[in-house]
Amino acid sequence: MDRRRNIPASDGTRSSRRVASPDHRGAKDRVERVDPYGFERSEDFDFGSYEQLMSEYMVVLTRRSIKWSQLLKGKKKVDKNVKLKRYVRKGVPNEHRALVWMSASGAQEQLDRNAGYYQSVLGAQHDPKLVDSISTDLNRTFPENVLFRKSSSTCLQKELYNVLVAYGQHNPTVGYCQGMNFIAGLLLIITRDEEKSFWLMEALLGRILPDYYSPSMLGLKTDQEVLGELVRERVPGVWGAMTEHGVMWSLVVSRWFICLFIDVLPVETVLRIWDCLFYEGSKILFRVALTIIHQHQSVMEDARSLPDVCQSFKHMTLGPFVEECHPFMQKIFTEPGSLSMATIAKLRATCRARILAEGS
The missing domain is CATH 1.10.472.80 (Ypt/Rab-GAP domain of gyp1p, domain 3)
Structure with missing residues (x-):
């Protein structure tokens, strides 16, 4: 993915990133090279264009963050309506994304109705072929993201494995195929929660995009x-x-x-x-x-x-x-x-x- 000018998370906070001198490649520079989602920026990342873009986009982010905070007011669920649809189209602040995705997709309702289900499928006996396929792809998932490296203190590989194995157990017709690891990975980056990521995958693959990942595709x-x-x-x-x-x-x-x-x-x-x-x-x-x-x-x-x-x-x-x-x-x-x-x-x-x- 080309991330030379990626915009940071839409949470209304301003990035303090600046271009470091080539002669000062220390810890500070390494932080600058990683975006808010854990993706490393390329060596030719254009910080000048980034700053110019952010000077305009931060106004939008700040305004949206304030409006969303006023709309939600600490709610744990949201109801679909014309106003919410308009808000979603204008962007969900990153701190509210998990909540909005879970509510809007029906994933939260499924989680509430099936308390304990995720742990039950995760703890079941799994098909060795399923386990092997998933294990093979773990290191191929976002190799440029520090959150999926074994050396990272916040490595999400175990959580990624759990979500994919549980989903394969839940939906044996689909099982696992390449592409699903990236979907589960991005869900984990946003939710930082295995069970929520599992139910969001179920919403995507089971209802929003049926038969995308079935054997016949x-x-x-x-x-x-x-x-x-x-x-x-x-x-x-x-x-x-x-x-x-x-x-x-x-x-x-x-x-x-x-x-x-x-x-x-x-x-x-x-x-x-x-x-x-x-x-x-x-x-x-x-x-x-x-x-x-x-x-x-x-x-x-x-x-x-x-x-x-x-x-x-x-x-x-x-x-x-x-x-x-x-x-x-x-x-x-x-x-x-x-x-x-x-x-x-x-x-x-x-x-x-x-x-x-x-x-x-």
Whole structure:
């Protein structure tokens, strides 16, 4: 993931990071190289641009933090309504994210109804193949994040293992597949709680994104085709370029969907997307994808070959457009136009039937 200009947590607090002299690479500099989520910044991190961006974005963060504190007033749950939806779209402060995600997704209700369930599935006898698959991926999960290193005093690898094993036991049809480790990892970064992360995974994989991670991955394949249909209708120039060069959507956007934009977009942008994903559901993924594609329409239309198209998709997720998360999130609710769940459901039915027919 390109984190050269990632924005810190939206909690209204100002970062004290400054560029250190190359001759003074001590503990202070190492702290500066790690963002609030534990991700190490690259050697070419642009602190000048970062400070410029933050001078504008901190105003937004501070204002949102005050409004959220007034809205919640110490509540442990929130009810969905028009006002809350508007607040979520404008960003959830990091200190309230776990609460809002748990309430909005229904995960808190499931946790309350199933007290002790997480510990029971965690303590059950586990399939050795499941354990081996998960264990193999632990060190591959956010290798650039200090929170997932064994040498870290706050290492989250054990918690990550527990959440993934428990979920595999809970949903044996899905078990475990690559991509789930990044989802569980990001949930742990935000919640710092195994049980909450487990129930948020259940909300995502069981209800919000059904069949994304099943053996056939039919839900994932369907939504990739749905995106293609939306692009054909709303960004026909890009559709034409894809068709002309014979590019399959699975080749260029599968990573967007399977990891829910983790390791694709900057972390703060991903968290803003997830705020809306937990509240509004999977149509948010299409809004994000359409906005990114529409922004780069002219580049796509100029593509002369399949490699050109693939390179275009790679570069779409880099740069100020996606790094400046607040204006980006405003764009996703205006640029694609109206996009209802009814429209998505109709396209899913059509695309799913086509995929099943082709596979028969």
